[in-house]
Amino acid sequence: xxxKNNELETKSELQDESLFKGSLGRRSFLQYAGASAAGIALVxxxxxxxxxxxxxxxxxxxxxxxxxGVLNYAYALEQLEAAFYVKVASAPPSSFTTAQKAYFQDxxxxxxxxREFFKNVLSTAAIGSLEVDFSSIDFTSxxxxxxxxxxxxxxxxxxxxxxxxxxxxxxYLVAAGKIVSVEARHAAYIRDIISNGTFADxxxxxxxxxxxxKGLDGALTxxxxxxxxxxxxxxxxxxxxx
Amino acid sequence: MNILNILDEIExxxxxxxxxxxxxxxxxxxFFNVGKKISMAAVPLALxxxxxxxxxxxxxxxxxxVLGFALxxxxxxxxxYNHALTLANSTYIPDGPARQAITTIxxxxxAHVDLLKGALGITGSDQYVYADFDFTAGGTFADxxxxxxxxxxxxxxxxxxxVRAYKGQAPILKGMPVLTTALQIHSVEARHAAHLRQMVxxxxxxxxxxxxWIAYTANGNDTGVSAADAVYAGEQNTTQAGxxxxxxxxxxxxxxxxxxxxxxxxTGSDVKKIANLFIKTGKKLA
Numbered sequence: 279x280x281x282k283n284n285e286l287e288t289k290s291e292l293q294d295e296s297l298f299k300g301s302l303g304r305r306s307f308l309q310y311a312g313a314s315a316a317g318i319a320l321v322x323x324x325x326x327x328x329x330x331x332x333x334x335x336x337x338x339x340x341x342x343x344x345x346x347g348v349l350n351y352a353y354a355l356e357q358l359e360a361a362f363y364v365k366v367a368s369a370p371p372s373s374f375t376t377a378q379k380a381y382f383q384d385x386x387x388x389x390x391x392x393r394e395f396f397k398n399v400l401s402t403a404a405i406g407s408l409e410v411d412f413s414s415i416d417f418t419s420x421x422x423x424x425x426x427x428x429x430x431x432x433x434x435x436x437x438x439x440x441x442x443x444x445x446x447x448x449x450y451l452v453a454a455g456k457i458v459s460v461e462a463r464h465a466a467y468i469r470d471i472i473s474n475g476t477f478a479d480x481x482x483x484x485x486x487x488x489x490x491x492k493g494l495d496g497a498l499t500x501x502x503x504x505x506x507x508x509x510x511x512x513x514x515x516x517x518x519x520x
Numbered sequence: 521m522n523i524l525n526i527l528d529e530i531e532x533x534x535x536x537x538x539x540x541x542x543x544x545x546x547x548x549x550x551f552f553n554v555g556k557k558i559s560m561a562a563v564p565l566a567l568x569x570x571x572x573x574x575x576x577x578x579x580x581x582x583x584x585x586v587l588g589f590a591l592x593x594x595x596x597x598x599x600x601y602n603h604a605l606t607l608a609n610s611t612y613i614p615d616g617p618a619r620q621a622i623t624t625i626x627x628x629x630x631a632h633v634d635l636l637k638g639a640l641g642i643t644g645s646d647q648y649v650y651a652d653f654d655f656t657a658g659g660t661f662a663d664x665x666x667x668x669x670x671x672x673x674x675x676x677x678x679x680x681x682x683v684r685a686y687k688g689q690a691p692i693l694k695g696m697p698v699l700t701t702a703l704q705i706h707s708v709e710a711r712h713a714a715h716l717r718q719m720v721x722x723x724x725x726x727x728x729x730x731x732x733w734i735a736y737t738a739n740g741n742d743t744g745v746s747a748a749d750a751v752y753a754g755e756q757n758t759t760q761a762g763x764x765x766x767x768x769x770x771x772x773x774x775x776x777x778x779x780x781x782x783x784x785x786x787t788g789s790d791v792k793k794i795a796n797l798f799i800k801t802g803k804k805l806a
Binding site: 381384387388389390391392394395397398399435438439440442443445446448449450451452453455456457458459460461462463464465466467470474475477478479480487488489490491492493494495496497 | 632768
């Protein structure tokens with residue numbers, strides 16, 4: 279493993295910690311992640327226990343040295359979202375209304391459309407199919423499904439917002455823009471089901487980089503998005519050249 | 521807090537940033553030093569100042585044009601909602617969730633105005649005030665100040681226009697840190713649009729089927745408000761970057777879902793035509 283990969287592993291571990299234990303504020307995390315190389319090397323030595331090189335080599339690699347990596351990143355996230363909604367739409371929670379079932383059908387096909395779009399655009403450069411892990415979601419429970427849907431949509435918005443600057447081809451930048459606003463519409467719709475009026479509750483999205491005082495939605499770099507999405511993806515995703 | 525991210529991104533994506541910055545490295549250092557002392561509330565101002573210092577004279581004119589254009593649209597939106605919230609709530613925007621939602625949206629538009637003014641280095645009073653606008657659009661929406669349904673229709677058209685407008689400008693900002701900020705505004709407008717569409721569905725006669733996303737119709741306009749046709753022109757598109765989305769790869773994606781799954785952009789000149797319907801002579805966008 280190269281030093282670069284060690285750094286990424288380190289960031290992921292730290293992000294896991296801050297997400298699940300709430301022990302690190304975002305700002306202090308960023309400061310910590312940006313600490314000296316010596317500090318990173320020290321931490322890296324202590325956090326490789328369960329992330330063996332074998333897994334890395336057998337997973338999907340997103341190489342951000344160019345746009346292909348960005349498009350594959352989007353493809354990976356759309357695969358995740360589509361898999362989730364396919365499962366929801368096939369057997370919606372019993373408390374879903376007729377209208378909600380219909381709109382979740384729509385969302386399912388929106389995500390399938392996004393997934394297949396990237397697959398076709400990438401052609402032979404596309405990564406394979408991801409294996410997902412939805413064991414933390416209770417698909418019979420509306421609150422569990424809606425909570426997961428909100429997570430996926432808000433995170434998806436932050437992912438596109440943060441990755442847009444890495445896109446170098448106008449047509450793909452515009453396509454990403456066309457998709458992200460639909461993800462934001464999904465996010466708003468799902469949030470309003472959970473609690474009407476929270477469609478753009480930016481203060482609840484500060485961990486994703488949103489800033490309510492400036493009216494800004496989330497924006498996250500790929501390493502942070504992948505760390506947050508990691509619990510839903512079995513396939514080891516290796517992000518390089520970030 | 522995004523600032524550290526943004527600075528990270530500058531370093532990563534703008535290959536020329538250090539060349540551009542080299543005489544201005546002190547601006548960055550000053551910013552970091554200030555950043556340690558100022559309160560979080562003051563950060564937007566400081567950020568605007570940083571952009572101005574960092575990009576200052578080297579900021580391509582086209583970027584400032586985009587930001588100025590975006591600012592004009594935000595003035596329009598902010599004045600629209602801010603004025604509406606001053607009108608009698610007994611017959612107009614009702615108390616409770618509706619008023620709260622419009623207040624949320626109004627506050628975001630104000631934040632966008634302030635952010636863009638800061639990014640452009642504009643200090644002092646707003647360049648557009650309520651008196652510069654005609655929200656009846658020359659009488660097309662004559663009862664916009666008294667009819668809640670009309671208010672919601674126009675608001676939805678504004679938000680859907682905003683979503684399309686930011687998208688259309690993205691290529692000009694390609695690869696620049698300011699693109700990230702623009703995208704962060706863009707998706708907030710999309711959240712507004714989705715909520716307003718739900719408010720329209722709940723309150724506007726004959727519009728109960730309006731979805732949070734833009735469904736297929738032959739001319740792109742799914743709102744039933746024909747005066748807003750220009751806002752939705754082209755939304756019926758189902759081909760993206762040369763890829764046909766309807767039934768893509770043997771899936772069951774319908775024509776409407778293909779349309780819904782991608783929002784379309786509008787060119788700057790098309791957006792200006794729409795905005796100018798609501799701007800009085802002498803202040804119209806060129």
